[in-house]
Amino acid sequence: MHIKDKLAEAERTGKPAYSFEFFPPKTAQGVQNLYDRMDRMHGLGPSFIDITWGAGGRLSHLTCEMVKNAQTFHGLETCMHLTCTDMERSKVDDALREAYNAGCTNILALRGDPPREKEKWEATEGGFRYAKDLVLYIKEQYGDHFDIGVAGYPEGCDDQSDPDLLIDHLKEKVDAGGTFVVTQMFYDVDIFLAWVKKCRAKGVMVPIVPGIMPIQTHAAFLRRANWSKCRIPEKWTQALEPVKNDDAAVREVGKGLVAELCQKIIDAGIKHLHFYTMNLAQATRMVLDELGLTPSVETPLKQALPWRQSLGLNRRDENVRPIFWRNRNKSYVARTQDWDEFPNGRWGDSRSPAFGELDAYGIGLKGTNEQNIKLWGQPRSIQDVANVFVRYLENDVESLPWSESPITNEVEILKDDLIKLNRRGLLTLNSQPAVNGVKSTHPVYGWGPPNGYVYQKAYLELFVSPELITELITRTERNSDLTYYAVNKAGDLMTNAQSDGPNAVTWGVFPGKEIIQPTIVETISFLAWKDEAFRLGSDWARCHPASSSSRQLIDKIVETWYLVNIVHNDFHETHVIFSLFEGLAVSGMDEPIAVDGPVVESVQVNGNQANANQVNGHQETNGEPIPKA
Numbered sequence: 001m002h003i004k005d006k007l008a009e010a011e012r013t014g015k016p017a018y019s020f021e022f023f024p025p026k027t028a029q030g031v032q033n034l035y036d037r038m039d040r041m042h043g044l045g046p047s048f049i050d051i052t053w054g055a056g057g058r059l060s061h062l063t064c065e066m067v068k069n070a071q072t073f074h075g076l077e078t079c080m081h082l083t084c085t086d087m088e089r090s091k092v093d094d095a096l097r098e099a100y101n102a103g104c105t106n107i108l109a110l111r112g113d114p115p116r117e118k119e120k121w122e123a124t125e126g127g128f129r130y131a132k133d134l135v136l137y138i139k140e141q142y143g144d145h146f147d148i149g150v151a152g153y154p155e156g157c158d159d160q161s162d163p164d165l166l167i168d169h170l171k172e173k174v175d176a177g178g179t180f181v182v183t184q185m186f187y188d189v190d191i192f193l194a195w196v197k198k199c200r201a202k203g204v205m206v207p208i209v210p211g212i213m214p215i216q217t218h219a220a221f222l223r224r225a226n227w228s229k230c231r232i233p234e235k236w237t238q239a240l241e242p243v244k245n246d247d248a249a250v251r252e253v254g255k256g257l258v259a260e261l262c263q264k265i266i267d268a269g270i271k272h273l274h275f276y277t278m279n280l281a282q283a284t285r286m287v288l289d290e291l292g293l294t295p296s297v298e299t300p301l302k303q304a305l306p307w308r309q310s311l312g313l314n315r316r317d318e319n320v321r322p323i324f325w326r327n328r329n330k331s332y333v334a335r336t337q338d339w340d341e342f343p344n345g346r347w348g349d350s351r352s353p354a355f356g357e358l359d360a361y362g363i364g365l366k367g368t369n370e371q372n373i374k375l376w377g378q379p380r381s382i383q384d385v386a387n388v389f390v391r392y393l394e395n396d397v398e399s400l401p402w403s404e405s406p407i408t409n410e411v412e413i414l415k416d417d418l419i420k421l422n423r424r425g426l427l428t429l430n431s432q433p434a435v436n437g438v439k440s441t442h443p444v445y446g447w448g449p450p451n452g453y454v455y456q457k458a459y460l461e462l463f464v465s466p467e468l469i470t471e472l473i474t475r476t477e478r479n480s481d482l483t484y485y486a487v488n489k490a491g492d493l494m495t496n497a498q499s500d501g502p503n504a505v506t507w508g509v510f511p512g513k514e515i516i517q518p519t520i521v522e523t524i525s526f527l528a529w530k531d532e533a534f535r536l537g538s539d540w541a542r543c544h545p546a547s548s549s550s551r552q553l554i555d556k557i558v559e560t561w562y563l564v565n566i567v568h569n570d571f572h573e574t575h576v577i578f579s580l581f582e583g584l585a586v587s588g589m590d591e592p593i594a595v596d597g598p599v600v601e602s603v604q605v606n607g608n609q610a611n612a613n614q615v616n617g618h619q620e621t622n623g624e625p626i627p628k629a
Contacts, residue, residue: 004180020049022038022052034066039405041277045295076311077311080104131150151181178206179207212287327405386427421462430459431459434570449513455508464561467587472564482580486563502522534563
């Protein structure tokens with residue numbers, strides 16, 4: 001979606017919106033950490049993000065890669081910076097091609113700063129001298145595909161201190177095809193608002209988006225103000241000087257100052273704020289919290305569908321997915337990224353094209369062995385494994401091998417039942433309660449446009465021990481409203497489904513639309529998920545030494561247990577699925593696994609020796625930590 005349309009929507013509704021800027025980190029670990037942070041900041045509900053471009057395209061490949069990942073895997077509308085500095089026309093062509101193929105539809109066209117080794121800006125032979133030339137070229141090559149933003153400078157820029165002359169240049173960039181303006185950072189709101197009035201008087205009528213720099217530390221605050229040559233109001237100096245050596249106090253005071261600046265901008269009729277995050281989340285979130293703009297139970301983040309959409313090329317109209325990847329969104333996108341078209345309106349034949357291989361981006365277990373041992377401990381019994389699942393449900397563990405993020409509010413109504421199952425050795429991976437026609441604006445279950453109603457069937461997915469599988473299937477088959485699939489790692493499939501076709505487990509009814517069925521259960525995709533689910537279990541096992549009891553225990557679960565999903569097709573029933581498991585429990589849960597061969601039970605965690613009968617540093621007996629004296 002074009003940024004100009006998002007800005008127009010904020011203007012039309014009068015509801016303030018915001019966006020975040022990130023820059024490419026210099027290390028591989030920094031890139032991965034930033035992807036994780038971007039994923040978390042998606043939950044703050046930005047309208048879009050933008051990603052900067054290094055002088056001369058030094059980090060151009062990484063910028064393009066980050067744009068693709070943000071669009072495709074994180075579902076973030078992304079604007080790619082593109083500069084003229086040291087950029088031959090062929091480099092510009094390559095960058096635009098990559099942005100197009102990533103599904104990106106927004107470019108911020110900049111002249112750019114000179115490289116560090118050059119004192120002043122010079123045009124590259126065969127390149128572009130001014131940002132307006134770059135704007136014209138993008139329009140010439142791609143028409144209206146890209147929405148093109150340009151930069152504005154309320155207090156001048158590095159090589160031109162006359163803001164009025166820069167407004168004339170801004171008008172030229174807009175006349176060339178720029179449809180919105182993003183400004184340099186500033187701290188004096190009066191200077192900014194006066195500059196906006198001058199822009200309007202000179203005919204710059206496109207939306208102007210103010211660039212907001214949150215305050216992280218006092219030293220960084222002064223350094224960035226000096227770099228951008230922006231004026232610091234005396235009130236700000238007086239507020240920050242007494243606490244300048246206390247970073248937490250600086251952030252707290254700075255939060256109030258920046259939030260006041262933002263509120264004055266909003267009160268002046270400008271409804272979009274663009275935050276220069278410096279790849280950090282805390283200071284930006286503090287300002288948004290102070291303004292009351294972050295999503296909450298009362299004002300939840302709106303979702304078009306019950307799962308996060310990909311904005312990759314050709315995926316914007318996708319509206320049907322299997323439920324199995326509910327907690328592993330990036331993995332599903334990765335395994336289907338080579339499809340030529342994506343389900344829209346109905347689920348087609350998922351065998352052609354096939355699901356991608358398990359070695360693609362984002363599919364394997366995240367984290368190092370040391371990190372995962374610290375997170376999930378070193379289990380020696382089924383009880384220890386079950387305790388990890390229980391701790392996840394109780395929010396003591398933020399993820400599982402099969403769930404990349406903490407549990408959602410949707411699970412709250414099922415939490416007690418899920419905990420009881422896990423304590424009996426029935427290891428739950430995925431679930432949803434039945435929902436019978438709640439409003440699409442419901443803070444927990446709602447999705448889609450307003451004035452609609454959403455429905456869903458009860459669903460449960462779990463690992464089941466081979467000693468319980470026969471009894472569970474017998475009980476399930478007695479109820480004609482229940483549909484199940486059960487499969488082990490070897491691929492032995494049992495089901496009572498009448499066909500390989502899809503079974504919708506979530507649907508919505510909206511004014512002026514056909515019924516939307518965005519979440520399904522279906523045979524072929526379940527078998528593809530089976531491979532991934534057991535692979536993740538094997539990855540977890542391989543965090544531990546080959547001869548350790550933890551490795552052999554998890555491997556045994558992977559090799560012998562069944563992956564089961566059950567759907568209750570009567571959406572009026574909320575808890576019947578759980579009655580199937582009454583009296584079922586794995587025997588000998590607290591018995592340590594019998595280990596073949598010599599035992600290696602020690603692994604270094606954070607430089608300390610952690611024994612296999614310790615979980616996160618606590619000795620355990622029957623799965624319960626013994627408090628240290």
